[in-house]
Amino acid sequence: MVEKKVSDKISKIRPSGIRRMFDLAQGVPNIISLGIGQPDFDTPDYIKNAMKKALDNKYTGYSPNIGYKELREAIVNKYEEEYDLNYEPNDVIVTCGACEALFDICQAILNEGDEVLVPDPGFLTYPAQVIFAGGIPVPYQTKEEDDFEIKIEEIESKITKKTKMIILNFPNNPTGAVMDKKKMNELIEFIEKKDIFILSDECYEKLIYDNLKHICVPTLGAKNKTFIVNSFSKSYAMTGWRVGYLLAPSEFIAPINLVHQMNTACTNSAAQIACVEALNNKDESLKFIKKMVSEFDKRRKFVFKRASEIPNISCNLTKGAFYFLLNIKNTGLSAQEFSELMITDAKVVTVPGDEFGDIGKDYVRIAYTLDIKKLDEAFNRIENTLNK
Ligand SMILES: Cc1ncc(COP(=O)(O)O)c(C=O)c1O
Structure with missing residues (x-):
């Protein structure tokens, strides 16, 4: 038995x-x-064709663990052009979707018993990832009467000595909420003074309406303690391709990459080449x-x-x-x-x-x-x- x-x-x-x-x-x-x-x-076909060509060009083996340099360069260029943010290719890790990026960050950053503030309502993977890493998810609530935007008082009431990180997600799954820029600015200013990391999941950055412009969190501050998580899944209709990435302050890349390397070795090689096309073929x-x-x-x-x-x-x-x-x-x-x-x-x-x-x-x-x-x-x- x-x-x-x-x-x-x-x-x-x-x-x-x-x-x-x-x-x-x-x-x-x-x-x-x-x-x-x-x-x-x-x-779209131009991305599919890039994948087919990559396979014909023998992108069929492992890529470097951290991801192909061409893709990490294209990601860095994107952040510079779209958000005026400066990262180096070595500040980027290409992952198997945003899900793996969330996993890697939680594993590399959290100790047993560390608390992580997660949105309620929020993407149901967040609490699970925190628990996998031995942490404790602490929900912070957003309410319909506030258009599901975050109230600083709510965050303040949930921060304890054990709080290690807060997860932000705008545009949000499941609420569809987007934070007003002024309120987001105040929120980041508030969090910046606290001794906690920010994980900003920005997978829906392109799906934003009414001529609003996506706010990439580190443009408001706290860049040295913010992890950006992003993905090709929603922006390019590529959910099944499983390519995402994270950008992190340089000193956290090695520990996060260790989790990534031991866990998945690397992201699909030919799919990475197709993602270079997605980022570099800007007109299409x-x-x-x-x-x-x-x-x-x-x-x-x-x-x-x-x-x-x-x-x-x-x-x-x-x-x-x-x-x-x-x-x-x-x-x-x-x-x-x-x-x-x-x-x-x-x-x-x-x-x-x-x-x-x-x-x-x-x-x-x-x-x-x-x-x-x-x-x-x-x-x-x-x-x-x-x-x-
Ligand atoms: C908020 C949010 N983050 C991350 C993901 C996962 O994205 P990926 O397909 O890149 O793993 C999803 C998927 O639904 C999501 O809604």
């Missing part, structure tokens, strides 16, 4: 309930999923991103209008990413009950908000990663079910 059990660490991690919803939806005919957190666009990338953002913007306005017309459901007009948190409190259903009812009756998949933290219990997340016709049909169905 084997007496051994899985690790205590693993048993502390809540399995994603999103999977449960997808399982429930399995086999339901004609179902519409508003649960998918990835662009419904295909990776600008065109692609503009087209994608303009389509998401139309859908954003459409969903906001439809959701606002349904009794007992409400939401704020989001400013970024491709998500809405719908407030469903007035339906009298819990988030889990609402999502289950939508699958079984309306045949529409939504994600219960409590998957993203306690604050989410009165919300469900929807992703507008479907065309307007399907979104329209989904809202017709939601409305019919709620009217029954």
Whole structure:
């Protein structure tokens, strides 16, 4: 008889309930999923072709652990051109998606018992990554009445002697929130005075609306203690390619790279070459991103209008990413009950908000990663079910 059990660490991690919803939806005919957190666009051809060419040119072996220099140079150029930030290629590590960048940073920085402030509602990977590294996730809440922006008082009330890092994520998954520049400036000024690191997950930087400009956190200060995490997944519709990266103050690169090296050796070599094309072929990338953002913007306005017309459901007009948190409190259903009812009756998949933290219990997340016709049909169905 084997007496051994899985690790205590693993048993502390809540399995994603999103999977449960997808399982429930399995086999339901004609179902519409508003649960998918990835662009419904295909990776543009010029990037695919660069990958094909890279394979023909024998980019089929390991790359340097830290990533190809050409790609790290292209990333450095991007930060200089777009944000006027100066990094060296050696301040960049190319990772297997932003997920691995989060993992590597947490493993390299956290000690047992260190506290990390994580957004609630927030991307459900954050608490898990902190726990994997022996840390303690401490949720800080953002509220609908504040457009899900961060209040300094909330952060101040959660900082203790054990706080090692705060995770910021704008544009945000699942709220779609973007911080106002003045408020973000005040927040960074406040955090800068504290003895804590910042991990800024900026994966949705390109998905921002109403002519707002993305705020890259170190442009406001604290560059010497900020880790930027970014990815090709959402900006270039490349979720399956698994290429992300991190930028860190120079002295943290070696320890973070050690985690990366021991864990994955390197990111997919040919995919890295395709990512050089994504960054350096600026004309094509600008065109692609503009087209994608303009389509998401139309859908954003459409969903906001439809959701606002349904009794007992409400939401704020989001400013970024491709998500809405719908407030469903007035339906009298819990988030889990609402999502289950939508699958079984309306045949529409939504994600219960409590998957993203306690604050989410009165919300469900929807992703507008479907065309307007399907979104329209989904809202017709939601409305019919709620009217029954
Ligand atoms: C906020 C946020 N960060 C990171 C990721 C992971 O991105 P990647 O595909 O680069 O691992 C996601 C994916 O949904 C996300 O929503």
